[in-house]
Amino acid sequence: MIAGLGAAELLSAYCCGELSPVDAVQAVLAQAGRREGGLHALCAVEAEAALAAARASEARWRAGSALALDGVPVTLKENIAVPGAAYRLGTAATPDGAVADFEAPPAARLREAGAIRWARTTMPDYGMLSSGLSSLYAEPARNPWDVALTPGGSSAGAAAAAAAGYGPLHLGTDIGGSIRLPAGWCGLVGLKPSHGRVPIKPxxxxxxxxxxxxxxxxAALMLAVLAQPDARDPTQLAPGAVSPRPLELRGLRLGLQLDAGWGEAVQPEVAAAIVAAARAFEQAGAIVEPLAAFTTRETADGIDRFWRMRSWLDISALPPERRAKVLPYILDWVAPAAGYDGATVFRGYSQMQALREAANAACEPFDFVLSPVSPMPAYPAHLASPLHDPARPFEHIAFTLPSNMSEQPALAINAGYTGEGLPIGLQIVGRRFDDAGVLALGAAWEQLRPAQRSWPF
Known part of the structure; x- marks a missing residue:
């Protein structure tokens, strides 16, 4: 199936003339047409523009002037700005007709590399949920492995599209797990790069x-393009190696974390899959040692309060008629912030630095740390979070949140399956700036792990 080919496979086929970018775009559009009615992964499709771009790419291949990702179909999450494209951030509170007036750095890099943007993917209100539930879309995004379940979020549509064979490359965003959670629940590879590795705006x-x-x-092919400089992001890193580096498993020191220190307990099937992955690395010569919990309830609650205040300020500034359109779960979540004083918010903000220091210190003795992506597999699609409780919204992100605050690279990759056939995500966390290393260990795991089930195309 052409739509299910990887980017590297497509580029090879273009190079030898077996396929053209037009073939690939037509195949992806057809696959989306077959599955989209049940998945709700897309909020916009740009078929004619994509086909025109595919014809231009085909001409470059024939002329011997192809670019790094020339002709490879790619989707962008709705919060990645493209000039003139709808920019509603997954919420009905954003006015109809709202469009972006700038091009976000990741969108620009992909365009410059010849990738063909053919669709935008759905997300929850303001990207604040780990599901696809949204006030803007009639139905939440669904998981291709079981359409009664969520693909995860907030990069919900991107994950559903990837697992369902809507082409090989999909761009998400992550502030507490929004790439890795859906990757884990959909059996995908999802990379949260080192902070600043991929310039972004805002x-x-x-x-x-x-x-x-x-x-x-x-993922490595895509990262190599995304990691190009852009002065609009003042946190951008200096250019560095991002391709998977040579990695010798023998003697590698791996930390194994199964207790995050707060949040929901890891379910037995999830724990078993992560332990099995650790044992496979151990049998290949790595040294695996337990890593104790390094985060606390105080840390989690403080960051939660800071995020509530940040979102409450944005939402409370909306006109009443627009504010009323925000997803009720989100409104309930931000409501307590109206009563916070400055000291409460400052103490919450300070927990971000505390978590940064704790995560880097805990991981320093190890080359990499292994953990679950989430304590549980995918949950019902109409729930905002596994507990569906705005008073306890983040009990499932205890393993993913630390690397956002610590700026470490973290990769989600499939570890195995539950008895019901749902993917279980393994997280690989590296030291700051070692994006090449987490990709390399992920590639090693692809060789070590048992045979994977067929994709739910």
Whole structure:
């Protein structure tokens, strides 16, 4: 199936003339046409523009002037700005007709590399949920492995599209797990790069953009393009190696974390899959040692309060008629912030730095840390979070949140499956700036792990 080919496979086929970018775009559009009625992954499709771009790409291949990702179909999450494109951030509170007036750095890099943007993917209100539930869309995004379940979020549509074979490359964003959670629940590879590795606009603490793909090789291809400089992001890193580096498993020191210190307990099937992955690395010569919890309830609650205040300020500034359109769960979540004083908010903000220091110190003795992506597999699609409780919204992100605050690279990759056939995500966290290393260990895991189930195309 052409739509299910990886980016590297497509580029090879274009190079030898077996396929053209037009073939790929037509195949992806057809696959989306077959599955979209049940998945709700897309909020916009740009078929004619994509086909025109595919014809231009085909001409470059024939002329021998192809670009790095020339002709490879890619989707962008709705909060990645493209000039003139709808920019409603997943919420009905944004007015009809709202469009972006700038091009976000990740969108610009992909365009410059010849990737073909053919669709935008759905997300929850303001990207504040780990599901696809949204006030803007009639139905939440669904998980291709079981359409009764969520693909995760906030990069919900991107993950659903990737797992359902809507082409090889999908761009998400992550501030507490919004790439890795859907990657884990959909059996994908999802990379949260080191902060600043992929320039982004608008930016704020912990926010990154990164790939959602079906293979580590495709994530690496995409990252190499995304990690180009852009002065609009003052946190950008100096250019550095991002391709998977040579990695010797023998003697590698791996930390194994199964207790985050707060949040929901890891379910037995999830724990078993992560332990099995650790044992496989151990049998290949790595040294695996337990890593104790390094975060606390105080840390989690403080960051929660800070985020509530940040969102409450934005939402409370809306006109009443627009504010009323925000998803009720989000309104209930931000409501307590109206009573916070300055000291409460400052103490919450200070927990971000406390978590940064704790995560880096805990991980320093190890080359990499292994953990679950989430304590549980995917949950019902109409729930905002596994507990669906705005008073306890983040009990499932205890393993993913630390690397956002610590700025470490973290990769989600499939570890195995539950008895019901749902993917279980393994998280690989590296030292700051070692994006090449987490990709390399992910590629090693692809070789070590048992055979994977067929994709739910």
């Amino acid at each position: 930016g704020y603490a912990g926010r990154v953009a990164g790939p959602l793909t079906r293979t580590v090789a495709d």
